[in-house]
Amino acid sequence: MVDWSPFFISMKTASLSIVITFFLGLIIAWGIVKLKNDSLKIILDGIFTLPLVLPPTVVGFFLLYLIGVKGPIGSFFIEFFAIKIAFSWPATVIAAVVMSFPLMYRSARGAFEQVDPNLLDAGRTLGMSEWKIFWKVLFANALPGIISGGILAYARGLGEFGASLMIAGNIAGRTRTLPMAVYSDVAAGNMGNAIDYVLIIVFIAFIAIFIMDFISIRKEKQWRY
Template structure:
């Protein structure tokens, strides 16, 4: 069994959830602070769009933007000597884009469930908006955000459509676990496909257990306080 898809998937999912987690929290914090409802609806629609688009369509847009002959892709090549399309970085890019809406919506929902009286009390105590965000909103929304992290990690781990468009299926480089399953099935190697499926199920299940345990502990500390 070739273990490179496992290593590539774990590296991709780990880096993508690190990026997505903080990016989703930041985006949610910005959106909930918008005063204009029309602006809030438009921003929410744009940020959620990858969730409802077919993954191949999202991958098409990524390829359109980051392809070697496209403006952004050419910019990275000319100024940084980095080719994004059909590289390992492209697997991370695809995972971030496709998992971001789950993290964003989970974080926004968690923030909106925080009692407004807590933030009002914090303002009367003279706390800055930055302090209110981290010490009140973030602290009380942690369980919900961890749940969003579970979904985002699992989404990044299982990303296939956008990855196939922007990163391809290059053995030892961009072939993630879902791509490996597809390749083995297409080649008629069902035994190898079974093993890859088993690995991805175990990884996803363990990740959910660990992160749910963290959410339970966070909720316990919250109630204990």
């Protein structure tokens, strides 16, 4: 019989992580685009993109070093708030955010850089604030690329395994997500359950891509006409 707890844990993790990643990616991408110092821009871009090219276990190692029981952040939360982050459900969210962030950030940055700067200047001449220019002009014109970034980030958060295993573990009913459930059942020889989990992951990913692509295509058609 299929244990549905990995499904609910994965959905909670992916849903919260995409909200955090979406807005964090937008704000940081906007800041990098506006940055005038090219050297600093290259350095920061490298830092923000690094989780995309590093092995997930290496990213998980760094996260464990930071938020583990003896890590600077982990020990701070334990000492002052009596909260243990590592090997808890919030750790799965942190891993998903860190691993999916580069996809959202790079997609948003690429979409922002394709927007005609004259549109932004026109907004400034009309007396619009920078915040209003961001939402009314930059965000609106970059929306298809931003949606694509959201698709990739959501799918990456849903399928996160390596970093989550390092900092959240594979605790049944607490931190075992769908990818970990697949791994656990394959290791235990329960191929039937593993196939069920795989089908669930594929179905969720396909629905997410279909919905977001549908929104993106409708938005592009509205702009054409």
